[in-house]
Amino acid sequence: MALKRETYRIDVSNDVVRVRQVARSWAAELKFSLVDQTKFVTATSELARNTLEHGGGGTMTAEIVENGTKKGIRLIFDDQGPGIANIELALRDGYTSAGGMGLGLSGSKRLVNEFEINSEPGRGTTVTIIRWK
Amino acid sequence: MDRIPILKVGDCLLVTIQVDMHDELAMSLQEDLTSQIARYGSRGVLIDISSLEIVDSFIGRMLANIAAMSRVLDAQTVLTGMQPAVAITLVELGMALPGIKTALNVERGMQLLQEYMDEGPEPEETDGSEA
Numbered sequence: 282m283a284l285k286r287e288t289y290r291i292d293v294s295n296d297v298v299r300v301r302q303v304a305r306s307w308a309a310e311l312k313f314s315l316v317d318q319t320k321f322v323t324a325t326s327e328l329a330r331n332t333l334e335h336g337g338g339g340t341m342t343a344e345i346v347e348n349g350t351k352k353g354i355r356l357i358f359d360d361q362g363p364g365i366a367n368i369e370l371a372l373r374d375g376y377t378s379a380g381g382m383g384l385g386l387s388g389s390k391r392l393v394n395e396f397e398i399n400s401e402p403g404r405g406t407t408v409t410i411i412r413w414k
Numbered sequence: 415m416d417r418i419p420i421l422k423v424g425d426c427l428l429v430t431i432q433v434d435m436h437d438e439l440a441m442s443l444q445e446d447l448t449s450q451i452a453r454y455g456s457r458g459v460l461i462d463i464s465s466l467e468i469v470d471s472f473i474g475r476m477l478a479n480i481a482a483m484s485r486v487l488d489a490q491t492v493l494t495g496m497q498p499a500v501a502i503t504l505v506e507l508g509m510a511l512p513g514i515k516t517a518l519n520v521e522r523g524m525q526l527l528q529e530y531m532d533e534g535p536e537p538e539e540t541d542g543s544e545a
Contacts, residue, residue, distance in 0.1 A: 294436040294437045294438055295436050297436060297437070298434050298435075298436045301434065301468065302434070305467070315499045316498075316499045316502055316503070318499070319467065319468055319497075319499040319500060319502070319503045320502075320503045320506065322467065322468050323468045323469075323470050323503045323504075323507060326468060326470040326472075327470055327471060327507075330437070330470075330472060374508055384471040384507055384508045384509060385471055387508065388471060388506075388507035388508045388509075389507075391506050391507065391508070392503065392506060392507060
């Protein structure tokens with residue numbers, strides 16, 4: 282059950298900047314440490330850019346979630362792009378389809394506590410992350 | 415489109431990144447810097463990122479590209495002022511920025527550039543230690 286929930290569009294590169302700021306302000310609201318805030322915002326940036334560059338745009342839904350006494354932030358990045366044919370390969374360090382360094386997915390996975398990816402070729406990709414306080 | 419200002423000071427170019435950059439802005443900085451190095455024959459580039467709250471793989475790649483391109487153009491790049499939380503995150507992300515010289519603050523960064531310019535071209539990249 283989400284305590285708070287908002288959805289943001291990611292259509293242009295300024296939207297990536299904007300969702301980074303959203304991630305920052307929510308993480309600050311939950312009083313994440315500075316390092317945890319930085320990791321969370323960096324993961325947000327990587328995944329939002331993926332949504333824009335690979336997914337051709339999409340949305341980020343942010344939720345404050347609870348597990349017992351612990352609170353966290355869940356972010357769901359959703360696009361209707363071409364999808365990922367081989368998720369295992371896409372999650373490997375150094376694998377790139379866009380001429381980058383191939384750290385977007387694998388790197389952001391290391392920066393959060395929970396990471397889930399669902400993708401179907403031709404139908405789009407959904408990446409869900411949670412960082413607990 | 416907005417641009418990040420580049421200051422020319424003697425043989426060096428100084429850049430202070432103070433805004434949360436979107437990707438095109440980062441790309442234009444890369445282009446502006448390389449064309450200014452060529453135009454002024456600059457020997458050193460100092461990039462201060464003390465106000466940057468995150469460096470993700472895109473910005474990290476842009477910084478690595480600037481360092482590599484300026485080296486090809488006979489200029490040395492020093493990155494200064496990285497926040498500790500940013501450094502921790504960057505390494506965890508998988509980017510240790512090899513090949514980029516760093517300094518804790520602008521003052522030390524300028525010293526490093528000065529030393530480089532005084533001693534001329536760098537000897538083959540080994541450990542860069544000075545006696």
